[in-house]
Amino acid sequence: MYVGRDLTELQMMSVNDWTDQELAFFHHSFQQIVPYLNAEGQTIHRDIAVEIMRRGGLNKQEARYTSGTQISYD
Secondary structure, eight states: OOOSOOHHHHTTSOGGGSOHHHHHHHHHHHHHTGGGOOHHHHHHHHHHHHHHHHTTOSBOSSOBTTBOSBOOOO
């Protein structure tokens, strides 16, 4: 379960300031509802995707014994 800032709070800030976990969670959420998004939702989803690409994707650079290389938002 995602524990973090909600979309209302995040919309007040630039996606540059979002954490990787927030980007991963909301990107996944928007992917599931793409056919139902209005123009504003499509813009937010595109901004999230662009930010993820700007950061080089959602993979961590190295694995540790406590976590793997995948960003976990659960």
